[in-house]
Amino acid sequence: MPGRLPRAKRSLGQNFLVDGNLQRKIVGALGPTPEDRVVEIGPGPGALTDHLVGRVAHLTLIELDRDLAIDLGDRWGQRGDVEIWTEDVLDVDLPARVDGWSGVKVVGNIPYNITTPILFHLLERPRPAEIVLMVQREVADRIVAPAGGDGYGALSVGVQSVADAELLFGVPRRAFRPTPNVDSAILRITPHGPPRISADEEVRLRRLTRAVFQWRRKQIQKTLRDHPDLGLPREVVDRLGQGIDLTRRPETFDTDELRTLAHELP
8 A cells, every 4th residue: 555645535435544454354354365356345545455466366446536546557457357447336237247246255445424325235136245344333233233232223134134244343443544433343244145035025125124114113013004115904914913923113023023024015
C-alpha cells in the first residue's frame, strides 16, 4: 500500500484501513489459495489488494472512485491475473460478469451507508462461495443475532435463511484514516450450498419477514391476519396456531419457524 494515503471522499463513505496486521488478518480469514478467483469490493488504495495480488488465480477489483481506480491500474493493471472495474458494485450483474461466480470468494471494506444493499446484492441467486466483509459492528451483531437476542430482526433472518454468518473479530475505529465514529467487525458469510430453500420460498419468506418486523410489537397471529401484505384467512392462522404458539412476538421466531409460516402465503 502506498505510504501516502489519498484524500478520503466523504460522499463515497471512504475510511481507509491503515493497520497492516489487521489487513493481513482479514485476508487470512478469506483463506486465499492459488486456485481461487476473488472479487474485492471497494479496494480503495489497495490495503487488502496488496496481500491478495499474486496469491490467487484471478483478482477482480471493483472500485467506484475513478481516481483510486486509476492508481490501482497504475500498480497492477498490466498483470494478466488482475482486472479493475470502475463501477458501482450495485450496478454490476456479478453472476453474468464474473467467470465461475458460484465458486468465487468475495472480500471488501464496504461503505457503511450501503452495507445492506451490497450484502443482499451479493446474496441474490446464484451466490458466491464465500463472503468476508468489513461492516459496522452494530450491523454485524444484528446479522448474527439468534432468535430472541438483541438486534434480531429482518436483517438477521434475511441472511441466516440463505447463509451461515459468523462474526470473526472486531476492528477498532483507530485502525482507519480518517477515523470513523463507530467500530467495525469482520463477518464471514457462507451461502448454503446447495440452497436449503427454493427461490419461491425465499420470496415468501422476505414478504413475511418484512411484514412481521414492521409490526414487531404485535403478536404474530394478528400480523398474519391483518397486515395488508399478508392477510391470511383466519382458518389458516388457527390451523398454524395448533402447532406453533402464535401469541409470541416476531423476534422470538427462528428462521425455521418463519419458513413454516411463509409456506402458507399465496
